[in-house]
Amino acid sequence: MYNDFPNRSDNCRRSPSATNVVPVPLLVQWLHSSCIFLLLAACAGALLLIAVPATAQEPVTDDDVNDVARDLYCPVCENTPLDACPTQACQDWRDEIRAQLSQGRSEHEIQQYFVDRYGVEVLAQPPFEGFNMLIWLLPILVVVLAAFLFWRYLGRLREGAPPTADEPKKDDTAMVAQGSAQQPPPAADEDDYVSRIEKEVRE
Amino acid sequence: MIANLGFAAILIAFAAVIYAAVASLYGAKRGDPRWVESARNAMASTLPLILLACMLIVYLLLTNDFSVEYVWRVTSTEMPAYLKVTALWGGQAGSLLFWNLLLAGFTTAAMLRKWDDQRALMPYAILVGSITQIFFLGLVAFVENPFTPSAVIPPEGQGLNPLLRHPGMIIHPPMLYLGFTGFTIPYTFAMAALIKGRLDDGWIRTTRRWTLVAWLFLSLGLILGGRWAYDVLGWGGYWAWDPVENASFMPWLAGTAFLHSVMIQEKRNMFKVWNIVLVVLTYLLVVYGTFIVRSGVISSVHSFAQSAVGPLFFGFLGIMIVFSVYWLLRRHDQLATANHLQSFLSREAAFLLNNFVFMGVLFATFWGTNYPIISELFTGEKLTVGPPFYNKVNGPLFAALLLLMGVAPLTMWYRSSARRIGMALRWPALAALLLSVALFALGVDSWGALFGFWIVTFSLILTILEFSKGVRARMKRGESPWAAFSNLIGRDRRRYGGYWIHLGVLVMAFGIIGSYFFQQETQIRLQSGESAALGDFEMFFNGVRQFPGPDDLLIKEADLSVFDNGRPVGRVTPRTEFYTRTGQPMTIPGVRSTVGEDFYVIMVNWESATADAATFRIFLNPLINWVWAGGFIFILGTLIAAWPDPVDKKVTAATRARRPAAQPA
Numbered sequence: 116m117y118n119d120f121p122n123r124s125d126n127c128r129r130s131p132s133a134t135n136v137v138p139v140p141l142l143v144q145w146l147h148s149s150c151i152f153l154l155l156a157a158c159a160g161a162l163l164l165i166a167v168p169a170t171a172q173e174p175v176t177d178d179d180v181n182d183v184a185r186d187l188y189c190p191v192c193e194n195t196p197l198d199a200c201p202t203q204a205c206q207d208w209r210d211e212i213r214a215q216l217s218q219g220r221s222e223h224e225i226q227q228y229f230v231d232r233y234g235v236e237v238l239a240q241p242p243f244e245g246f247n248m249l250i251w252l253l254p255i256l257v258v259v260l261a262a263f264l265f266w267r268y269l270g271r272l273r274e275g276a277p278p279t280a281d282e283p284k285k286d287d288t289a290m291v292a293q294g295s296a297q298q299p300p301p302a303a304d305e306d307d308y309v310s311r312i313e314k315e316v317r318e
Numbered sequence: 319m320i321a322n323l324g325f326a327a328i329l330i331a332f333a334a335v336i337y338a339a340v341a342s343l344y345g346a347k348r349g350d351p352r353w354v355e356s357a358r359n360a361m362a363s364t365l366p367l368i369l370l371a372c373m374l375i376v377y378l379l380l381t382n383d384f385s386v387e388y389v390w391r392v393t394s395t396e397m398p399a400y401l402k403v404t405a406l407w408g409g410q411a412g413s414l415l416f417w418n419l420l421l422a423g424f425t426t427a428a429m430l431r432k433w434d435d436q437r438a439l440m441p442y443a444i445l446v447g448s449i450t451q452i453f454f455l456g457l458v459a460f461v462e463n464p465f466t467p468s469a470v471i472p473p474e475g476q477g478l479n480p481l482l483r484h485p486g487m488i489i490h491p492p493m494l495y496l497g498f499t500g501f502t503i504p505y506t507f508a509m510a511a512l513i514k515g516r517l518d519d520g521w522i523r524t525t526r527r528w529t530l531v532a533w534l535f536l537s538l539g540l541i542l543g544g545r546w547a548y549d550v551l552g553w554g555g556y557w558a559w560d561p562v563e564n565a566s567f568m569p570w571l572a573g574t575a576f577l578h579s580v581m582i583q584e585k586r587n588m589f590k591v592w593n594i595v596l597v598v599l600t601y602l603l604v605v606y607g608t609f610i611v612r613s614g615v616i617s618s619v620h621s622f623a624q625s626a627v628g629p630l631f632f633g634f635l636g637i638m639i640v641f642s643v644y645w646l647l648r649r650h651d652q653l654a655t656a657n658h659l660q661s662f663l664s665r666e667a668a669f670l671l672n673n674f675v676f677m678g679v680l681f682a683t684f685w686g687t688n689y690p691i692i693s694e695l696f697t698g699e700k701l702t703v704g705p706p707f708y709n710k711v712n713g714p715l716f717a718a719l720l721l722l723m724g725v726a727p728l729t730m731w732y733r734s735s736a737r738r739i740g741m742a743l744r745w746p747a748l749a750a751l752l753l754s755v756a757l758f759a760l761g762v763d764s765w766g767a768l769f770g771f772w773i774v775t776f777s778l779i780l781t782i783l784e785f786s787k788g789v790r791a792r793m794k795r796g797e798s799p800w801a802a803f804s805n806l807i808g809r810d811r812r813r814y815g816g817y818w819i820h821l822g823v824l825v826m827a828f829g830i831i832g833s834y835f836f837q838q839e840t841q842i843r844l845q846s847g848e849s850a851a852l853g854d855f856e857m858f859f860n861g862v863r864q865f866p867g868p869d870d871l872l873i874k875e876a877d878l879s880v881f882d883n884g885r886p887v888g889r890v891t892p893r894t895e896f897y898t899r900t901g902q903p904m905t906i907p908g909v910r911s912t913v914g915e916d917f918y919v920i921m922v923n924w925e926s927a928t929a930d931a932a933t934f935r936i937f938l939n940p941l942i943n944w945v946w947a948g949g950f951i952f953i954l955g956t957l958i959a960a961w962p963d964p965v966d967k968k969v970t971a972a973t974r975a976r977r978p979a980a981q982p983a
Contacts, residue, residue, distance in 0.1 A: 177841035177933065188702045194560045196704070199553030201903055201922075239704035241689075246697050250689050254682045254711050265674055269667065272659040 175216040183212050183222050186239045187229060196239065321386050321465040324374035328415075328463070331367035331422075332455045334360045339448040346441035354441045358429055361444055364451065365422040372419050375412060375464050379405050384471050388412055388464040394477035394899070396869045401478055404488045408478045410612065410627075411464035413491065417608070418454050420492075421499040425451065428503045428528060436524050442510035449641075450502050453634045461627055477869065480897050480904050486546030493539035494566050498604045500532025501573060505601035508594050512645040517590060517652050519583055526580070530960035533577060536570050537956060541949040552905030552920045554839065554937035556945065559708040564687045565607035568680055572600040575676035582666045585731055590653040591646065592673070598642040605635050610687075661733035668726035675718050682711040709834075713766075717773055720827055723820050724777025727784050746783070750775035767835035774831065778824045784817050807958060815959025822952030825944055832941025839937045841922065846930040853938045855910075855917050856881045857890070862924050862932055872896045876921045876932055880910050892921040892934070915940040 184197035189208055192200045197208055208229075215225050229237045241247035338360040345353025375388070379402045384390040392405040392412065407413045425447040433440065458464070481487060504525040511521040543563065544556035557563060576596035582589050609631035659666060686703045693701055724746075728739050754772040762768060785806070792802035807814040842850045844859040851857075860877040867873045875893040879886065890908030897904075910917040918937040925931050 177843070177935075178839075181839070181841055181935075186704075186706075188704065190700070193702070194558065194704075196553075199551075201552075201905055234700060236700045236702055239702060240706045241693070241701045241703070246699075247693065247701070250686070250693075250703065250707065251711075254678075254685055257681055258678050261674070261677070265670075269659060269662065269670070273662070 175213050179216055180209050180213050183216070183225055184209055187212075187226065187237050188239060190233050190236050320374050320378060320383070321467060324371045324378075325459075325463065325465040327367045327371040327374070328455065328459050328465075331364040331371070331418075332452070332459050334363050334367065335448045335451045335455060338364075339445055339452065342441045342444035342448070346445070351437075354444070357444045357448075358433070358440065361429060361448060361451075362426045364455075365419075365426045368415070368419045368422050368455075371465075372406065372415060375415065376403055376406055379403065382475070384473075384475055385468055386464075387466050387468045390468060390472050390475035392476070392478050394475040394869070397477060398868065401483060401488075404482075405478050407491045407495070408482050409464075411458065411462040411466075413495075414454065414458050414462050414612070414627075415464050416492070417495055417499065418451070418458055420495050421451055421454060421502060424499050424503055424528075425506070428506070428525075432507075432524055436507070436520065438516060439507060439510040439514055439521065439524075442513045443506050446509040446513075447502065447506045449638075450506075453630075457627060457630065461630065474899075477897065477899060480895065480900070480902050481550060484546060484550045486542055486549060490539055490542040490546055493535050493542055495539075497532050497534075497536025497539050497566075498569065498608060500528060500535060501569060501600050501604050503528040503532065504576075504597045508597040509642065509645060512594065512649050515649060515652060517649060519587075519590075522580055522583060522593070527960055527962065529573070529577065529580075530956065533570070533573050534953065534956040534960055536566065536573065538953055540566060540570060541946075541953070544949075545946060548942075550904065550906065552907055554837070554907075554918055554920070554935075554939065555833075556942075559683075559686070559705045561687050562611050564683050565610040568683055568687075569600050569603040569607055571676050571680040571683070572596055572603055575673045575680075576600060578669050578676075579673050582669050586657055586666055588655045588657050588659075588666065589670075590655060591650065594646060594653070596673075598646070602635065602638060602642070605631070605638065609635065663729060663736055663739070664733050665726070665729045665731045668722065668729045672719070672722055672726065675715055675722065679712050679715045679719075682715070683708065686711070716827075717770065720773045720777055720824065723823065724773075724780035727817065728780070742783075743780075746776050746779040749779055764835045767831055770827070770831040770835070774824050774827045778821070781817055781820050781824065785814070788814070811961065812959050815955050815957075818955030818958055819952055820955075822948045822950070822955055824948070825951055826948030829941045829944030829946075829948060832944065833939045836940045837937060839935065841933065841935045843931060843933045850934065850936065852917075852936045853915075854883050855936075855938065856884070857917075857919065857934075857936070859932065859934075860889075861930065862921075862927075864927070867895065870897055870899045872898055874921070874924050876908070876919075876924070876934070878908065878919060878934075880917060882917075890917070890919050892919045894921055894924070911943060913943060916942045 181198040187197040187208070188195070189197060189200065189202075189205050191204055192202055195205075197205050197212075212225055215228065220228075226238065235241055235247075241250055243251060338357045340357075341353050341360065342357035345351065345355075345357060375386075378386050378389050379393050380399060382389065382393065382395050388409060388411050392408040393402050397405075405412065407416045429440070429444060429447070432443075436443070504521075507521040507525045511517060540563075543566070547558070548554075548556040573596075576593065579589060579596060580593055583593050609628070612627055612631065661667065686707050689703050690701055693699055725739070725743065728734070728742050750772050753775050754768045757771060758768055762771075785803070788806040789799065789802045792806055793799060797805065807818070838853055840850070840852050844850055846859055846861045849856055849858045858879045858881075860879060862874055862876045864872070864874045873893055873895050875891050878890050878892070880888060880890055887910060890910050892908035893906050895904040895906060896902075905920055905922075908919045916937070916939040918939055920935045920937075921932055922935050923933040
């Protein structure tokens, strides 16, 4: 499965607080550090906004390119995301992403650039608008509707149930006949197979 | 000459199977067993004929007979012999012929083995079985003939698609095909039962083991396919919700639902219609899956073949839908049950819920796979439905299945008490919660992963408790722990094989959750002598070696020393393989594998010997080996459940003696 988590490199298994064992201070510490992180992120964001020309000089890493490429598909190599595709065409696309990133464009702008040129086909999933809302809505609708019908059907099946209709232990008659008839019948909720095993071992 | 002989064999087989259909129908109408027997013999004769055709094409492949088009399309003179043999399923026409061979094998074996048991169903079983075979043999005879002579005889062949030269890909298609063709057997007998109007669970008992075997191969095919993708496709994963992967996953989903719901019919004599619907659905999805793979209707990385077979498949699918639905509706009344659901908290309700969720996954997968076609039809807009869609929609449904897997075995048939189940769930739930809390304290901060690990641990504890309950009951009777364990499984292999399969799925789920939520990756350009780090790992780039491989291969292999927390742990050698004749590149990763994680390196680009620099993509795939270990456990469980036992005959004899009325005269 491709990983579609945009922040997967942040998903380290061991955070700096890993050595701390006591849960409560840890939670506090975690909140604390995440607050600081948020603050830092906000500052960084603000800086970015102010100093767009400055970021233009920063080198764009391959990881930055892949972060954008991961959710794009070129129309030729269908079903192979751009970050994993070895063809020359996809290499060119990645170069384009790199060029645009170094001009300070956002991931969204770059996606839009490719969509404008090649159609929504380049996106990993159709945008949630117009006819394409169906792709998300229909499964949900069908599951909900089916759940409703399923529930009603079960209810109907149950309503008709006479108190103990077919409950007598039909399937056990063979065993009962084989000599364990004197065994008191298990309580309705007794573990049927534990008792079956016991019967079996006795044979 | 040999090609003509092969084609003749296909034509005779085609004629024989048409005769089998006609004769079985006539024999059934006249009530004349001689015609039915003759139909059976005709049906059985297709197997040696198709086998002959397969052997002849293999002979042509081995002798580089490029006067046959298929031969030069999939082989070249330098290819090793074993690859030439496997080239039988390396292209469109050959795969279809191979499909026919397996189908004929299954059908013939089922007819001969079940001849005495199910004599009454036989005429119709032969009829239905031969309809499938007629279609696929017809395809091979008239549309995709592997013996078609070349227009121009080339001096050298194109060679097998490099992606198919990997061991995983050599075994993977036959496994899938075995699974696919195997599922025609339950369909054949279910339809025969419908047409004949013999609607007891005879067809289910007859095909139970066949269904399990088909399911075993399909599961094996799926797992091997994942492993192949991981080893060869070079993107660091094993499942991409590619249309062709989905094509083999969908019949698996329907088949799995059937394997569960069939138990309700056996135990409670309920949901007969639903079981037939599931069998029909599985069969249709098998045909549809073959259609997707073979027609290239939804083009994808796997669809090597694109040809005119699409419309034919579509037509056949339509006919089979109409045929199946017609008989289902006609027999609908006779399939009604007098039994009722006693409680929502019962085993039968749990199985139904299981079916409901499986159908949900199936629908979502079907919808996502086909949505590009639908969108193109209605809006003219081409689009991609990638993994994000499937992960979002199917993820929660999978979670529900895993939860159900743990809880459902605690329910009883008819009804069970909520209090008792609640008591049984309390401690495992708490223990699993403790683990999740511990993981959280260790720094796991993804709620999805924590929840996933909770479910898996919870169900794992419950499943292990199921085993231990049985073992303890036996041990109380004085059996040693090991004897108790093996007797427990041996006495009820279907049940405990099933739980064993559950164990496998849960172990796989651990791996899937781990590698899905915690995969790390980075891409970096290194000069010889430089190093890169990811997680606890560091790797030093020692340089690239270039050398010719077998066939027309040119191999560039990077040499990297790997350090785990500063401790040297060996080297990895990612490589690119370049097939000079076809110009096709392959990216083979270098992997350092441990129980905890895979350090997985791909060489994205090597500049040249002079620059001595290369770009690498490094993945850290946590817990990924649990996926393969779980797969192994899974297959083992299926073998436990499906392994033929000598007692089986005795049981059938006993049932026959007990219920003489159910047997054909």
